Amino acid sequence: MSAAILTFALGYAQLVLSLAACVAGVRILRGPRAQDRVLALDALYIIVMLVFLVTGMQLGTMFFFEAAMIVATMGFVSSIALAKFLFRGEVIE
Template sequence: MIDTAVVVALYAIGVAMLLSLWRLLRGPGVPDRILALDTLYVNTIAALILFGMHLKSSIYFEAALIIAMLGFVGTVMLSKYVLRRDIVE
């Protein structure tokens, strides 16, 4: 039963990733694109965790943690760039 739920959740996350990618490419403004990129990071993390549960492997959890850290830093950097046009002060 749990295996079926994981597979269904993987498909749902895949659809969410496609919608986030569509917003990233067609977003009307830069803040919309930053938010879409952040949502894509979160969806990627969820997909990796679900894929790790499906394969019963713990390496995907570590990859999800690395993507979470990089996603946070990337979002902060892009937001600072949009606000001040300078990343490092």
């Protein structure tokens, strides 16, 4: 019983999160200006991190947790670098 509930919940979460990732991808393609695309990329990083966490729960391995942590950290660094780039036109002064 609990296996069925968890399988359904994790499958639903994977489906819904991948839909959300597609929606963020549409915004990356459509975004009228550069800041919209950077914002969409930041949202996409978070959504992909959540997909990794849910997949890790489904497969019961620690591997996806470490991947999710790296995605979260690198997403922050890249978003900050892109935001700095939008400010000045260069990242390192």
